Amino acid sequence: MVEIYYRYVDPWTAGEVPFLQELPVARHTAKCVVLDEYGVDRFVLKNPEGRRYAYPTKELALMSYIIRKQRQMQHAANSHDIARANLEVAQKIERGEAMPAKGTLSFDGL
Numbered sequence: 001m002v003e004i005y006y007r008y009v010d011p012w013t014a015g016e017v018p019f020l021q022e023l024p025v026a027r028h029t030a031k032c033v034v035l036d037e038y039g040v041d042r043f044v045l046k047n048p049e050g051r052r053y054a055y056p057t058k059e060l061a062l063m064s065y066i067i068r069k070q071r072q073m074q075h076a077a078n079s080h081d082i083a084r085a086n087l088e089v090a091q092k093i094e095r096g097e098a099m100p101a102k103g104t105l106s107f108d109g110l
Contacts, residue, residue: 005035005044005054008065018065023054 003025008018023035023042035042035054044052055061092098 003056005033005056006058006061007054008061020058020061021054 005023005025007021007023009021011018023037026034026036026041028034028046029043031047032043032045035044042053044054051064051067055064089098093100
C-alpha cells in the first residue's frame with residue numbers, strides 16, 4: 001500500500017471547492033519524507049513543528065489550507081490599506097493640498 005500525503009490547493013475559480021492533492025511518498029530519509037509530485041521530488045520535513053508543504057492526514061492539510069488563506073487575506077488587506085493611503089495622498093497632490101516629496105530613491109545595499 002502506497003503512503004499518501006495531502007495538500008489543499010486553490011481552485012481555478014474563486015468560491016469553488018479547493019482541490020485535494022494526494023501526493024505519494026517516494027521514500028523516507030532521516031529527517032524528511034520525499035513526495036513524488038508529478039515526477040518531481042518534493043522534500044517535506046518530518047518535524048511536526050511549523051508549516052509543511054503537505055501533511056500525512058487530510059485534517060492537517062485542511063487546517064494548513066485555512067491558515068494559508070487567513071494569511072493571504074492579511075497580506076491582501078495590508079496591500080489594500082497601503083494602496084488606499086497612497087491614493088489619498090496622490091489625490092491631495094492633484095488638488096494642490098500636498099506637494100510631492102523631492103529626492104531620489106536609493107537601492108544601495110540590495
